[in-house]
Amino acid sequence: MTARVLIVDDIPTNVRLLEARLTAEYFDVVTASSGQQALDICNTSDVDIVLLDVMMPEMDGFEVCKRLKASSKTHHIPVLMITALDQPSDRVKGLEVGADDFLTKPVDDVQLMARVKSLVRLKALTDELRARALTGQQIAIEDAIRAMDKISAEGGSILIVDTDARHAERIKNYLGTTHKVDVLTQPADAVFQVTGAHYELALVSMALEDFDPLRVCSQIRTLEHTRTLPIILMADEADRPRVVRALDLGVNDFISRPVERNELAARVKTQIRRQRYAMELRESVNSTMAMAVTDDLTGLYNRRYFDRHLAMMLGKSQSQDRDMAVMMLDIDHFKSVNDAHGHDVGDAVLREFALRVKRNIRGVDLACRFGGEEFVVLMPDTDFRQAESVAERVRAAVADHGFDIAPGKALGVTVSLGVTLNESLSDTPESLLKRADVALYRAKREGRNRVVFDAA
Structure with missing residues (x-):
């Protein structure tokens, strides 16, 4: 995982x-010795995450963070505040001015890398949504960004997963005045609980009795409508190794026990505010996307x-020295599906195929x-x-389960895939597609229903 990290500290x-710590993990590091210099860098260059010291002369970290989050150009950049202050009120103040997370000095290496990686993933997803909106139509996404200022974080729908009923009830009482809170004391029922519900946040205890809390998080994320549901772990100090693992797996945040009321409310x-903002961005993408760029049958974007989008993302990957992959897919023997069952069945197979890919x-x-029956997937930072x-x-998702074409009748379908990677500054959209197509042809020639990487 590569990213450009801005370190702001006057010492x-x-x-x-x-x-030194970040460079050893292959992050691209830039530095600033004052708040104003940090603001200038963020406004004039691409920054993926800001590591911001609180105690600085002239303009402290709280003010820098507040200004970054108030600007439409820098609002989406995650801010990780680093401070020698250890009072809960200081952490709450940081979160309230818009900080995405914080670390206390002396900085623990494991926590530093876990927090940075988690926030970099968030930034990558936000960047992709913004890029899609800009590609779909020649309009900016300022309306969605301005809407962030109007988004309320109150009245959220929260699920607490905790086998300790007394602890869960205490957490519910902390949050119940401003949010709707449900408690689940049987972790095995987590999937059933979230199915059909509209939760905006899950709080999962690391002290679950006879159940792995990371498995609860994984099960929640397997469902389509909760795949992006924010998850906060409630953890003891002894849980740190598993918390780091959880953050690597995509859990959003954690809070140490005993849980402090104000810090919990701020986190x-x-x-919730971040989740609602992401939903706002998705709605913007969906509502403003012109029909000219979507495929009527499958609902996927079209070749135009x-x-x-490939040209734009390739340029970004090359300028920032980031990985990118292109995957080309072709349904095996699709012509025989149309010939044997008719075009209505063929269309149904294409729609189901697109759904399984997504x-x-x-x-x-x-x-x-x-x-036709050919699809392509662009994979940034891959x-x-x-x-x-x-x-x-x-x-496997295509081959392992038949496609229903009539009651009680399923059709076996397979797919061949060719994959290529962005390898040099000389790569072009045309050369990437050509290499993926050559790899796809090899997959067909070597027996179909397989993945082949280009040999370049």
Whole structure:
């Protein structure tokens, strides 16, 4: 995972220490020694996350964060505040001015990397949504960003998962005055509980009796409508290794026990506000996308959209030295489906195929219908291992379950996939598509129903 990190601190020793830790993990690091310099850098260059010291002369970290979050140009940049202050009121103040998270000095390496990686993932998803809106129509997304100021974080719908009924009730009482809170004391029922519900946040205890809390989080994320549901873990100090693992798996945040009321309220507010903002962005993308860039049959973007978006994302990947993958898919023997069962069945297979592709790629990936029975997926910030995992998951989702074409009658369908990676500054959209197409042809020639990477 690569990203550009801005470190803001007026003490050079602190800057060098953080720079060394992050550079060792292959992050691109830039530095600023004052609040105003940090604001200038964020306004004039691409920054993925800001590590912001609180105690600085002239303009402290709280004021810097407040200004970053007030600007439409920098509002979406995650801010991780670093402070020697350890009072709950200081942490609450940081969250209230818009900080996405904080660390207390001396900074623990494990927590630092876990927090940075978690916020970088959030930034990547936000960037992708913004890029899609800009690609779909030649309008900016300022309306959605301005709407963030109007989004209320009150009246949220929250699920608490905790086998300790007394502890869960106490947490519910903390939040119940401003939110609707449900308590689940049987973690095995988590999937049933969230199915059909409209929760905006889940609070999961790490002290579940006879049940793995990380499995609860994983099960919640397997459902389509809760895949992006924010999750906060309530953890003891001894749970730190598992908390780090959870953050790597995509859990959004954690709070230490015993839970402090004001910090809990601030963290809950931050997550609900962020979730509502993400929903606002998605609605903006959906409502403003012109029909000219979507495929009527499958609902996926069409080739016209993909060609423009690929050019933009490739340029971004090359300028920031980031990975990117392109996956081309072709339904095996699709002509025989139309010939044997008619075009109505063929259309139904295409719609179901598109649905399975969307369900098995990641939130940042972009799926398009390229033409006929051929599809393509653009995967930003994706290396060989990640691309292979996504491609194999899509292949299995198609091959392992038949396509219903009549009551009690299922049709076996397979797909061949060719994958290529952005490899150099000389790559072009045309060369990437050509390599993916050559790999796809090899997959067909070598027996179909398989994933092949280009040999370039």
